[in-house]
Amino acid sequence: xxxxxxxxxxxxxxxxxxxxxxxxxxxxxxxxxxxxxxxxxxxxxxxxxxxxxxxxxxxxxxxxxxxxxxxxxxxxxxxxxxxxxxxxxxxxxxxxxxxxxxxxxxxxxxxxxxxxxxxxxxxxxxxxxxxxxxxxxxxxxxxxxxxxxxxxxxxxxxxxxxxx
Numbered sequence: 001x002x003x004x005x006x007x008x009x010x011x012x013x014x015x016x017x018x019x020x021x022x023x024x025x026x027x028x029x030x031x032x033x034x035x036x037x038x039x040x041x042x043x044x045x046x047x048x049x050x051x052x053x054x055x056x057x058x059x060x061x062x063x064x065x066x067x068x069x070x071x072x073x074x075x076x077x078x079x080x081x082x083x084x085x086x087x088x089x090x091x092x093x094x095x096x097x098x099x100x101x102x103x104x105x106x107x108x109x110x111x112x113x114x115x116x117x118x119x120x121x122x123x124x125x126x127x128x129x130x131x132x133x134x135x136x137x138x139x140x141x142x143x144x145x146x147x148x149x150x151x152x153x154x155x156x157x158x159x160x161x162x163x164x
Contacts, residue, residue: 073091073096074096074097074135075087076090076091076098076101078098078143079098079128079131079132079135080131080147080150080151081125081128082128089113089116093112098132098133098136099132099136101128101132103129106125106128106129109125109128109129110125127150131143131146
């Protein structure tokens with residue numbers, strides 16, 4: 001085949017080792033520079049995206065602005081996932097009826113729950129406005145059927161049947 005030491009030099013192994021070391025160092029330096037350039041480009045892109053995100057104004061209404069004053073109170077514990085403590089918190093911020101809960105944005109519900117401490121509720125609050133809408137409409141059979149599906153672990157987004 002071919003001889004690694006064609007001239008039978010005494011230090012050929014050392015020379016080969018040094019050449020490999022030199023090649024490894026050279027490759028390290030080249031790729032380190034490429035990485036720095038790539039990191040710089042990504043940082044610039046991140047800065048642009050961050051500036052664009054900061055420029056966008058996210059308008060979320062205050063909790064008090066969301067709720068209209070409606071007479072009477074409903075038993076919010078009829079909603080799957082709302083327990084006594086959650087109902088007390090919702091009542092404390094002005095949600096007393098199913099209609100008010102149905103008209104409340106999900107982000108507001110999550111924010112209110114987060115601000116009032118860690119709570120354990122059985123279902124995701126994302127379903128609460130839809131359940132409250134069914135309750136406000138008096139469509140208890142549909143509500144109970146949907147809640148039963150959720151308890152079984154079959155979560156399907158509620159599709160209301162139109163009453164003609």
